[in-house]
Amino acid sequence: MNLELPAIASEFGATAERAFADAGGVDLARRAEARPEIRAQELAPLLDRLGALDLRVGDDMDTALAGAELCRVAGRNALPYPVTGVLASGGNDRPPVVLVDPALPRADHGDLFTRWRLAAVDGRVWEGRPEGRPLGTELGPFVVDMSVTSGAGRSADLPPVDVPMLLTLGGWQTLGTLERALELAVQHVNARHQFGRPLARFQAVQFQIADATVAVQSLRELARFTMWRLWVAPLDRLVDALALRAHALESAHSVLRTCHQLHGAIGFCDEHDLSILSRHAQPLLRLSAGLEATTEQLMAAIDRYGFDSLFDRGASARAAHRV
Amino acid sequence: MDYDLGEQAEGLRQRLRELVQEHVPEGFLGAFTDDPEDLATTQRFCKLLAAEGLLAKAWPAEYGGGGSSVWEQTVVREEMWAHHEPRGPQYMGINWVGPAIMRFGTPEQQARHLPAISAGDVIWCQGFSEPDAGSDLASLKTRAEPDPAGGWRITGQKVWTSYALMAQWCILAARTSVKPVKHAGITMFLVPMDTKGITVRPIPNLLGPHHLNELFLDDVRVGPEDVLGEVGEGWSVIREALKFERIGIARYARCDRLLTLLREALGERWAGLPAALRARWTRARVHTRAAMVLAYRVVDAQAKGVVDDADASVARVAATLCDQEVAEVLLEALGAQAADDGHTRHPVLHGAVEDHWRYAQAATVASGTIEIQRMLVARAALAAR
Numbered sequence: 001m002n003l004e005l006p007a008i009a010s011e012f013g014a015t016a017e018r019a020f021a022d023a024g025g026v027d028l029a030r031r032a033e034a035r036p037e038i039r040a041q042e043l044a045p046l047l048d049r050l051g052a053l054d055l056r057v058g059d060d061m062d063t064a065l066a067g068a069e070l071c072r073v074a075g076r077n078a079l080p081y082p083v084t085g086v087l088a089s090g091g092n093d094r095p096p097v098v099l100v101d102p103a104l105p106r107a108d109h110g111d112l113f114t115r116w117r118l119a120a121v122d123g124r125v126w127e128g129r130p131e132g133r134p135l136g137t138e139l140g141p142f143v144v145d146m147s148v149t150s151g152a153g154r155s156a157d158l159p160p161v162d163v164p165m166l167l168t169l170g171g172w173q174t175l176g177t178l179e180r181a182l183e184l185a186v187q188h189v190n191a192r193h194q195f196g197r198p199l200a201r202f203q204a205v206q207f208q209i210a211d212a213t214v215a216v217q218s219l220r221e222l223a224r225f226t227m228w229r230l231w232v233a234p235l236d237r238l239v240d241a242l243a244l245r246a247h248a249l250e251s252a253h254s255v256l257r258t259c260h261q262l263h264g265a266i267g268f269c270d271e272h273d274l275s276i277l278s279r280h281a282q283p284l285l286r287l288s289a290g291l292e293a294t295t296e297q298l299m300a301a302i303d304r305y306g307f308d309s310l311f312d313r314g315a316s317a318r319a320a321h322r323v
Numbered sequence: 324m325d326y327d328l329g330e331q332a333e334g335l336r337q338r339l340r341e342l343v344q345e346h347v348p349e350g351f352l353g354a355f356t357d358d359p360e361d362l363a364t365t366q367r368f369c370k371l372l373a374a375e376g377l378l379a380k381a382w383p384a385e386y387g388g389g390g391s392s393v394w395e396q397t398v399v400r401e402e403m404w405a406h407h408e409p410r411g412p413q414y415m416g417i418n419w420v421g422p423a424i425m426r427f428g429t430p431e432q433q434a435r436h437l438p439a440i441s442a443g444d445v446i447w448c449q450g451f452s453e454p455d456a457g458s459d460l461a462s463l464k465t466r467a468e469p470d471p472a473g474g475w476r477i478t479g480q481k482v483w484t485s486y487a488l489m490a491q492w493c494i495l496a497a498r499t500s501v502k503p504v505k506h507a508g509i510t511m512f513l514v515p516m517d518t519k520g521i522t523v524r525p526i527p528n529l530l531g532p533h534h535l536n537e538l539f540l541d542d543v544r545v546g547p548e549d550v551l552g553e554v555g556e557g558w559s560v561i562r563e564a565l566k567f568e569r570i571g572i573a574r575y576a577r578c579d580r581l582l583t584l585l586r587e588a589l590g591e592r593w594a595g596l597p598a599a600l601r602a603r604w605t606r607a608r609v610h611t612r613a614a615m616v617l618a619y620r621v622v623d624a625q626a627k628g629v630v631d632d633a634d635a636s637v638a639r640v641a642a643t644l645c646d647q648e649v650a651e652v653l654l655e656a657l658g659a660q661a662a663d664d665g666h667t668r669h670p671v672l673h674g675a676v677e678d679h680w681r682y683a684q685a686a687t688v689a690s691g692t693i694e695i696q697r698m699l700v701a702r703a704a705l706a707a708r
Contacts, residue, residue, distance in 0.1 A: 001626075003324065003619065005324060186704055206702075207697045210696075213704045217620075218617055222609075224324065225326055243608075295605055296602065299605045311580040
C-alpha cells in the first residue's frame with residue numbers, strides 16, 4: 001500500500017496552482033467573461049509554459065496523476081479552458097475531446113478549437129466543430145453548440161477516445177472546485193458575525209461544514225483510488241470512472257448547495273469567487289450526463305463488467321481468475 | 324501510489340474465508356441471538372483462530388501476538404465483520420481491552436489477563452455508559468469508595484453494556500473523587516462479573532438480544548490489584564481505549580457483501596425492482612467503495628503513527644451513514660419479505676438483511692455519536708482556515 005501521490009504529480013499541481021494564482025486565479029474567469037479572447041491569448045500560452053500541453057496522461061500512472069492534479073487545480077480556479085479535453089486528447093497534435101450528450105452535442109469552450117472529437121459514454125466517437133459563438137448564459141458562459149462533421153454514429157476512421165480517462169479527469173476537476181468552495185465557506189463562517197458571534201460558533205453551521213468536509217474528503221480518496229484502478233484493472237475502467245463521476249456529481253450538488261447556503265447573499269454575487277466557481281462548474285456537471293443519467297450508465301456498466309470490491313469481482317479480476 | 328494490500332494480507336484474507344466457510348454454519352448472524360449455539364460457535368471459532376495465531380495477530384509478539392501489519396489487521400476486521408463477527412463478543416477483548424491492559428496494566432494484570440484473551444478463553448464487557456452519561460461520558464456517577472479493609476466498594480448503574488450476560492470480566496469506569504474538572508477523578512477497574520453485588524438486567528430492544536443491558540453495582544467489592552492504571556487517571560485509559568476504536572468496525576465490508584449477495588439472491592426479481600431503487604443500490608455500491616478508501620486513509624496514517632482524530636471521524640461518519648443507507652436499500656429491495664429473521668416461511672439470506680437493518684440503527688450512536696464526530700470534524704475544518 002502506498003496512498004501518497006507521487007512527487008511529480010503533487011509538485012506539478014503546486015506549480016500550476018502558483019502559476020494560476022499569479023495570473024489572477026478566479027479573476028481569470030471574470031476577465032474571460034468580459035474578454036473571451038484571453039483564453040487563447042493568455043491561458044493557452046500559460047498552460048504551454050507549464051508543460052501541461054505536453055503531458056501524455058496515457059503513458060503511465062504518474063503522468064496521469066500529474067494531469068489529474070492539473071485538473072484539480074483548474075477546478076479550484078474555475079480556469080476558463082478545456083483542460084480535461086486537451087489532456088485526454090492523446091497529444092497536442094490531436095484535436096481535444098469532449099464527452100457529449102449525442103442528442104444535443106455541446107462543448108464547454110468549444111469555440112477555442114476548430115476541430116474536436118466528440119465522444120459518448122458508450123464509446124461512440126464523432127468528429128465535430130463549433131457552431132457559432134458561446135451561449136453566454138449564466139451557467140454556460142462558454143458553452144458552444146457543436147455540429148458533427150464526420151463519423152456520425154460510428155467510430156470508424158477515428159482513433160478511440162479514452163472515455164474513462166476523460167471521466168476521471170473530470171472527477172478531479174470537480175474535486176478542485178469543491179475543495180475551493182468549502183475553503184471559501186470556512187473563511188466566510190469564521191469571518192462573518194451575526195447575533196454577536198461568528199457564524200462558525202453555531203452548531204447548525206458546524207454540522208454543515210462537517211458534512212461538506214466528509215463529502216470532499218470522500219471524493220478526494222475515491223478520485224485517487226479510481227486513477228489507480230484505471231492502470232491496474234484495464235477491463236473495469238469504464239465502471240470505475242463512471243462510479244467516480246456519479247460520486248463527483250452527487251458531492252457537487254450537496255457541497256455547492258451547502259456553500260451557497262452558508263455564504264448567504266454574498267455567495268450569489270459575481271464579485272465573490274463562490275458565484276464564479278459555482279457557475280463555471282455547471283457545464284462539466286450537466287452537459288454529457290447529469291447524476292441520474294450517469295447512475296443509469298453506471299448501472300448498465302455494472303451489469304456488463306461487474307463492480308470490483310471485497311466481495312464482488314470486476315471483469316479484470318474475473319479474467320485473471322480464469323487464467 | 325498503490326492500493327494493493329499485498330500478498331501477505333490477501334493470503335490472510337483467503338485463509339480467514341476458508342475458516343469461516345468450514346467452521347461457521349451457513350446462516351450465522353453473530354452471537355447476538357437467543358440461540359446458545361451461536362455463542363458456542365463463536366467460542367469454538369476463537370479457539371480455532373487462537374490455535375492458528377490469528378486471534379491476537381495484531382498484538383505485539385511479547386504479549387503472545389503475531390505482530391502483524393496494520394493492513395493485515397484491516398483484513399481481519401473486514402473479514403470478521405463481513406461474516407457477522409464470528410469472534411462474537413471476544414473482539415472487544417482483542418481490539419482494545421487487551422491493548423489497554425498492555426499499556427496501563429501491572430505485570431500481574433498482564434500475566435493474568437493477556438494470555439486468556441489471546442487464547443480465546445474469556446469474554447469482556449465494558450461498563451462505561453450510564454443512564455445520565457452517554458456522549459458526555461465524563462459526567463458518569465458510579466462511585467467507588469475506599470474500603471477501610473482495603474480495595475474499593477463500587478455502587479452505581481451502567482447501561483448498554485453489550486454481552487454483560489455472557490462476560491466473565493468487565494472493564495469498568497467509576498468515580499473515585501469529585502473534582503472541579505469532571506474528567507479528573509475517574510478510575511478504571513477490572514471486575515469479575517461473578518462478584519457479589521453485580522446484577523444484569525437485559526433490555527428488550529430493536530437491535531436484538533444481548534446488545535443492551537443494565538448493569539447494577541451494589542456495594543461491589545474489588546481489590547486494590549483490580550485498578551487499571553493510576554487511581555483518578557481513568558480518563559486517560561478511556562481515551563487510549565477509544566483510540567484503539569478510532570478506526571472502528573469495518574462496516575463497509577458487510578455492506579459490500581450484503582449488497583452483492585442480495586442481488587444474486589433476488590435473481591430474476593432484480594430486474595423487476597423499481598429503477599429508482601436499483602439506482603440507489605448502484606450509488607450505495609459507490610458509497611461503500613468510498614467508505615473503504617476513507618478508512619484506508621486512516622489505516623495508512625496509523626501505520627505511519629500520525630492518525631488525525633478529525634480524519635478518523637470523517638471516515639466514521641461516512642461509514643456509519645453508508646451502513647444506514649445500505650440497510651434501507653436492502654430492506655426496501657426485499658419488499659414484503661422485509662420481516663424476516665431467517666426463520667420465516669420465505670427467508671432471504673437467512674435473515675441477514677433484517678439483522679443488518681436493525682443493527683444499523685445504532686451505527687450513528689455507538690462508540691461516539693455522529694453528532695460528536697461532526698463536532699470533531701467541524702472543529703478541525705474551521706481551525707484550518
